[in-house]
Amino acid sequence: MVPCCPARGGLHQTDMAWSIHTYANPTRFMNFSAIVLPYVWALAGAGIGIGLYLSFFVAPPDYQQGDSVRIMFVHVPSAWLSQFGYGIMVASSIVALIFRHPLADVAAKSAAPIGAVFTFLALVAGGLWGKPMWGTYWVWDARTTSTLVLLFIYLGYMALWATIEDPNRAARVAAVLAIVGAVNLPIIRFSVDWWNTLHQPASVFRLDGPTIHSSLLWPLFVVALGFTFFFLGVFMVRMRAEILRRKVRTLQMQQAAG
Amino acid sequence: MNAFLSLVRRDVRLATRVGGGGGMAVFFFLIVLSIVPFGIGPDLNLLTRIAPGMLWVALLLSALLTLDRLFQADQEDGTLDLLILAPQPLELTVLAKAVSHWLTTGLPLVIAAPALGLMLNLPLEGMLPLMGAMLVGSPALSLLGAVGAALSVGVRRGGLLISLLVLPFYVPVLIFGVSASRAALVAVPGDLGGQSLLLLGAVSLASLVVGPVGGAAALRVAIK
Numbered sequence: 001m002v003p004c005c006p007a008r009g010g011l012h013q014t015d016m017a018w019s020i021h022t023y024a025n026p027t028r029f030m031n032f033s034a035i036v037l038p039y040v041w042a043l044a045g046a047g048i049g050i051g052l053y054l055s056f057f058v059a060p061p062d063y064q065q066g067d068s069v070r071i072m073f074v075h076v077p078s079a080w081l082s083q084f085g086y087g088i089m090v091a092s093s094i095v096a097l098i099f100r101h102p103l104a105d106v107a108a109k110s111a112a113p114i115g116a117v118f119t120f121l122a123l124v125a126g127g128l129w130g131k132p133m134w135g136t137y138w139v140w141d142a143r144t145t146s147t148l149v150l151l152f153i154y155l156g157y158m159a160l161w162a163t164i165e166d167p168n169r170a171a172r173v174a175a176v177l178a179i180v181g182a183v184n185l186p187i188i189r190f191s192v193d194w195w196n197t198l199h200q201p202a203s204v205f206r207l208d209g210p211t212i213h214s215s216l217l218w219p220l221f222v223v224a225l226g227f228t229f230f231f232l233g234v235f236m237v238r239m240r241a242e243i244l245r246r247k248v249r250t251l252q253m254q255q256a257a258g
Numbered sequence: 259m260n261a262f263l264s265l266v267r268r269d270v271r272l273a274t275r276v277g278g279g280g281g282m283a284v285f286f287f288l289i290v291l292s293i294v295p296f297g298i299g300p301d302l303n304l305l306t307r308i309a310p311g312m313l314w315v316a317l318l319l320s321a322l323l324t325l326d327r328l329f330q331a332d333q334e335d336g337t338l339d340l341l342i343l344a345p346q347p348l349e350l351t352v353l354a355k356a357v358s359h360w361l362t363t364g365l366p367l368v369i370a371a372p373a374l375g376l377m378l379n380l381p382l383e384g385m386l387p388l389m390g391a392m393l394v395g396s397p398a399l400s401l402l403g404a405v406g407a408a409l410s411v412g413v414r415r416g417g418l419l420i421s422l423l424v425l426p427f428y429v430p431v432l433i434f435g436v437s438a439s440r441a442a443l444v445a446v447p448g449d450l451g452g453q454s455l456l457l458l459g460a461v462s463l464a465s466l467v468v469g470p471v472g473g474a475a476a477l478r479v480a481i482k
Contacts (some may be wrong), residue, residue: 176409181427184468188430
C-alpha cells in the first residue's frame, strides 16, 4: 500500500511489537549460537578432515571408475545438502508466515545462499565426474536437470529478497515463493524424469549395480556429516550477521525518527 | 460471481483497447519465431523437427511479456487496494486476472500458432495436436504467472524478476506440451501423446489451485 499518513497509531503498534520480538528471541539465539558455534566448527572440521583423508587415502579406487569415484565424496553430500537447504528454507518460511516469528525469516533468508552454493557445487562436481565417465561435462540427465531447476529457484528466491527493500515485506513475499516452490518441485521433478526417459531410454546411469561397497560408503558418510556441520556453522554465522544487520537498521531508523 | 465476471470483462476491455496487451504478444510471438530460421538456417527438415519445441518456447516467452502488467497497473492507480478490500475473496480476484490474461494473451497465441507453424514447416497433421495441447497447457502459464506477478508487484524492474521467478515453474508445461504436440509428427512407442496431453491437463488443473491461492497469499503479504 502507498506509504501514507493515516493509521499512524497502528503503525506505531506494529513497530513496538517488532522491536520486542527483535530484542527478545533473537537475543536468546545469539547467546545460544555463540556457545554452540565452536563445537559445530570443530565437528565440521573433524568430519571433513577425517572424511577427506578416508576418501583420498583409505578408500580403494573403484574397479570400474578408478580414482574418479572420489569425486563422489564431494558430489553426493553437496547434492544432499542442496535439498536439505531448501527443506530448511521451506520449514522456516512456513513458520515465518504462520507465527510471524522474526527468527524464522532470518533463517529462511540465511539458508538460501548456502543451499544455492551447494547446489552449484553438486552440479560442478557432477560435471567434473561426468567428463571422464560419460565423456562430457554436461548431460541433460533427469537428476542434473532437476538440480539445475532447483538452482534457478534458489536464485529467483534470492533475487526476490534483493529487490524488495523493506525486510519485513521481503520476508513474507519470499516465504510465499519458497512454499509455492515446494509445491511445484515434485511436479517439476516428475516431469523432468518423464522427459528424460522419453528422450534417451536405457542410458540412465547406475553406480555399479544396486549397492555401493562399504569401503566407499563409510568415507561418504563421514564427509556428509562434516559437510552438514559445515552447513549448520555457516548457517548460524549468516543468521547472526542478519540479526545484527537488522538491529543496526532498527537503531538507524530510531535515530532518524529522532 | 458477478464481480468476477465484471472484473474479467474490465480487464479484457482494458487490454484490447489500451493496447500493449494481446496484439503485442502475438506480434512478439511472430518475431521470435521468424528469428529462429536466421539462427539455425533455413533447412526445412530441421525446422520441422524443432517446430513444436520452438512454438512452445515462443509461447512461454510471449506469455511472460504481458505478465508484469497483470497487477502492476492496478497497483499504480490504487485499484489493487480496492480489489483487496472488496468483499470478494482475493483468490477469485486473482483467478479473474489470470483468466483475462489468458483470454488476451494465451488464446490469441493459440489461434495464431498454426499460421506460425506453417512458417516452420510444421506438417498440417501436426496442427490440431499442437493447438489442442496449447489450449490445454496455456491456462497453466497464466495461472502460474499470476503468482509471479503477485510476488513482484510494486517491485522496480518487476518484469525481469517475474521471468526469473516463473520460468522454472513453466518447465513441466513445456515438457508435456511439446511431447503432446510432437506425438502426431514422430512415431512414439505406445500412446505417449495422449498420455502427455493428460499430464498437461493435470498440470493445468494443479495450477488452477496453486495460481489463485498462491497469488492471493502473495498479494496479501506484498500489500500490507
